[in-house]
Amino acid sequence: AQSVTQLGSHVSVSEGALVLLRCNYSSSVPPYLFWYVQYPNQGLQLLLKYTTGATLVKGINGFEAEFKKSETSFHLTKPSAHMSDAAEYFCAVSRALTGGGNKLTFGTGTQLKVEL
Amino acid sequence: GAVVSQHPSRVICKSGTSVKIECRSLDFQATTMFWYRQFPKQSLMLMATSNEGSKATYEQGVEKDKFLINHASLTLSTLTVTSAHPEDSSFYICSARRIGRGAYEQYFGPGTRLTVT
Numbered sequence: 001a002q003s004v005t006q007l008g009s010h011v012s013v014s015e016g017a018l019v020l021l022r023c024n025y026s027s028s029v030p031p032y033l034f035w036y037v038q039y040p041n042q043g044l045q046l047l048l049k050y051t052t053g054a055t056l057v058k059g060i061n062g063f064e065a066e067f068k069k070s071e072t073s074f075h076l077t078k079p080s081a082h083m084s085d086a087a088e089y090f091c092a093v094s095r096a097l098t099g100g101g102n103k104l105t106f107g108t109g110t111q112l113k114v115e116l
Numbered sequence: 117g118a119v120v121s122q123h124p125s126r127v128i129c130k131s132g133t134s135v136k137i138e139c140r141s142l143d144f145q146a147t148t149m150f151w152y153r154q155f156p157k158q159s160l161m162l163m164a165t166s167n168e169g170s171k172a173t174y175e176q177g178v179e180k181d182k183f184l185i186n187h188a189s190l191t192l193s194t195l196t197v198t199s200a201h202p203e204d205s206s207f208y209i210c211s212a213r214r215i216g217r218g219a220y221e222q223y224f225g226p227g228t229r230l231t232v233t
Contacts, residue, residue, distance in 0.1 A: 041207075041229065043224040043225050043226040043227045044160070044209070046224075090160070103150075104162070104211075107159060
């Protein structure tokens with residue numbers, strides 16, 4: 001079974017400050033890991049993903065995340081927050097399905113608030 | 117590329133009626149589509165996995181007779197909520213897996229807000 005834990009349902013940062021959103025996972029097989037962003041009343045947009053290879057992955061909008069197997073973590077960071085980053089962020093882990101495809105398991109989400 | 121649309125974006129229906137939600141991959145073919153449900157301020161819960169030309173696979177606890185899924189073509193999957201009740205009010209999101217790409221690539225639609233009165 002797979003699971004994702006996002007520490008902190010709400011995170012508030014000042015504009016220009018570092019953004020750190022935490023994600024820990026549990027998986028019995030090597031995981032695929034994802035961060036998605038959701039703006040109000042919209043679907044999910046992929047920020048970045050880790051599958052294999054380099055453990056530091058860069059995504060859109062200046063976000064990056066580092067896969068740390070020893071810590072079972074995949075924390076999302078951005079050096080300098082912008083007002084437009086205010087949104088809900090979901091970490092997800094994936095496992096392969098028999099016959100192809102994959103099944104995503106989402107964390108409970110972290111609401112990021114950016115203040116002036 | 118890899119755009120997924122949903123129609124309608126919002127729908128209000130009366131209790132006891134049925135409502136159909138469409139999920140389309142606009143610029144790619146999808147063998148597999150997924151349907152999620154999201155309650156306010158909560159995460160996405162997978163309801164079912166829809167494979168083109170075969171029956172959908174439902175997650176535990178999801179009533180297959182209430183949430184009918186049809187994946188009739190490589191670009192269209194539909195979710196029909198039958199005999200809707202107020203507790204079915206929710207945000208429904210679909211995603212699609214692109215043929216020929218990595219097994220991990222899912223593209224999400226913008227969601228459908230269902231309100232049952």
